[in-house]
Amino acid sequence: MVVLTAAVILIGVLCLLDLLLTFGVIRRLRDHTETLSNLMRYSVESGVATDIPVVGAAVGEFTASTVDGAPVSADSLTGTTAVVFLSSECTACRAQLPSLAAWAGERDRERVLVVIATAASDGADLVASLTNVARVVRDPADGPVCKAFGVSAFPAACVVADGQVIAAAPDFSRLPALV
Incomplete structure (x- = not known):
């Protein structure tokens, strides 16, 4: 015992x-x-x-076209717009793809811009997953859109209002709700 x-x-x-x-x-x-x-x-x-946009910084000038052929520039980002940067070679970007598509689907398509850093022939699956829920632009990692926002690492995300970055994060899920 x-x-x-x-x-x-x-x-x-x-x-x-x-x-x-x-x-x-x-x-x-x-x-x-x-x-x-x-x-x-x-x-x-x-x-x-940093490798993501800087809060308070003005968005640099750029001109690009969406995969649908619509023009996009710094001036066309009116109101409050979420801008998400992905890379076709980024494993973390691909892991976020389903949740990003769901997140963007809950918002106005014109208020979400996804920039995919890729060669023209790469990233077709990323483009196909996001075209219906966001404006999608293909841009090289050192292209004009990435340079205008100061992005050199992926994924990255920011919210732009009146040509200025008002919020930035290394992940879209950390962005504040769009007004």
Whole structure:
């Protein structure tokens, strides 16, 4: 009986120790998440060299055509427009494709512009998935649209109002709701 009691007490102590360690790990993960969010916010808001559009920056001049043949320029981004940058070679971009299509489908097609950094022959699956829910532009990674927004890493996203970037994120799901 004494051995059974000792075993139950030992198991109870081990479970409490495991619980305390789990709480410690959760606290550290929350701290790391907050630190990473602060670093991302600092780099975007301060204008430190980033690979995504800088909040407060004016959109540079560009001229492009959608895959439907409609012209797109900095002047045509009237009102509040979400601009999402993807690459046909980006695994993370392809992973976001279903949720991006659903997200864009809930919005006005004219208020969502998707720029796919690709050669003319690549990215047909990306274009096909997004053409019905957003205006889609093919542009090389060093092309005029990516340069106008200061994008050099993918995925990237921003919200533009009156020719100025009002929000930016490395992922479209972090963008604020469009007004």
